Amino acid sequence: MLNExxxxxxxxxxxxxxxxxxxxGGHSRLILERLSPQGRLTVFDKDPQAVAQAQALAASDARVSVRHEGFAHLGELGEATVQGVLMDLGVSSPQIDDPERGFSFRHDGPLDMRMDTTRGQSVAQWLETAEVTILAEVIREYGEERFAKQVAAAIDRRRQERGHFRTTRELAEVVAGAVKTxxxxxxxxxRTFQAFRIFINAELEELQQALEASLHVLSPEGRLVVISFHSLEDRMVKQFMARHSRAVVDRRVPFMEPGAMPFTGVSRVMPSKAEVAGNPRSRSSVMRVAVRTEAVA
Incomplete structure (x- = not known):
């Protein structure tokens, strides 16, 4: 949903x-096409490869500034200083397609899954010490996997019998043996790969922080646009926008006018049939849009 x-x-x-x-950088390049010489674009990314590409763009376009960090830092841009925020959530195609990043169970590679490979634990390192109860909780909560206990137990047995996991194929084979249908x-x-990726990168925690920060940085009539690819993300975005766009009446003084809410014009957009045909990965995407009201927190 690039153009949308x-x-x-x-x-x-x-x-x-x-x-x-x-x-x-697809969204960034299209935004720049629509900006004047006075316009500005700030880009965030944790992935060193994406940051390198963004820095190359910034070197040739003074309107661009690059931040090598997650969008949880969005609030640092200042109150009411931004006219629009775009979040395209989840893992990118280059990350999935590169076996060395460890995101895909379809390609054998190091069991990493970090968005930012310069810091933090890889999935392989985390699995060395993670307790079975924690494994099951992560798989159930972040992967919505009904066989979470069975998968966690299978991972633990594999660790005890053959040592630590090192590759994506090793993990995928163990999970396949535990998920019966x-x-x-x-x-x-x-679902297990999704769960471990979300957990190791603290994706949902970062998303919540970024959504809250959008209330601070967006100027009146500014737009928040979020593209999600699975139900956990989309549910958070949907509930956040609904919570901040619903009129609230103080029951102690019901005759008073409802308080002004931060968002209005909330809408949902699904990918077109043509896009899904050309890019099957887009079939699960949902785009939600909200407009900042005059009341800035």
Whole structure:
């Protein structure tokens, strides 16, 4: 939803916009096409490879500034200084397609899964000491896997019998043996890999911080545009936008007018049939849009 997302930002050519997940830079380049020489674009990304590409863009375009950090730092941009924030959540295609990053169960590679490979624990390192109860909780909560206990137990048995996990194939094979049934066309390891990736990168915690920060940085009439790819993310975004766009009446003084809410114009956009046909990974995407009201917190 490249064009739909940038269209939803309703670009003011002289405005300041944020691409909170630079990735391959597709959204950023389209935003820049719609900005005047006075416009500005700030990009965030934790992935060193994405940051290197963004820095190359910034070297040739003075309107671009790059931050090598997660979008949880969005609030540092200052109150009401931004006219639009775009978040394209989840893992990017280059990350999935590169076996060395360890995100995919379809390619054998190091069991890493970190968005930022310069810091933090890899999944392999975490699995060395994670307790079975914690494994089951992570798989159940972040992967919505109904066989979470069985997968956790299988991982623990494998550790005791053959030592620590090192590759994605080793993990995928163990998970496949523990997940007895799966939806047609879905690999048994899908939910467990998703769970470990979300956990190791603290993705949901960062998303919550970034959503709250958007209330602070967006100027009146500014747009928040979020593209999600699975139910955990989308549920958070949906509930956040709904919570901040619903009129609240003080029951102690019911005759008073409802208080002004931070968001209005909340909407949902699904990918077109043409996009899904050309990019099957987009089939699970959902885009939600909210407009900042005049009341800035």
């Amino acid at each position: 997302a940038v269209d939803a930002l309703a670009i003011n050519p002289d405005g300041h916009y944020v691409d909170a997940t630079y990735g391959r 799966r939806e047609p066309g879905k690999d048994p390891a899908t």
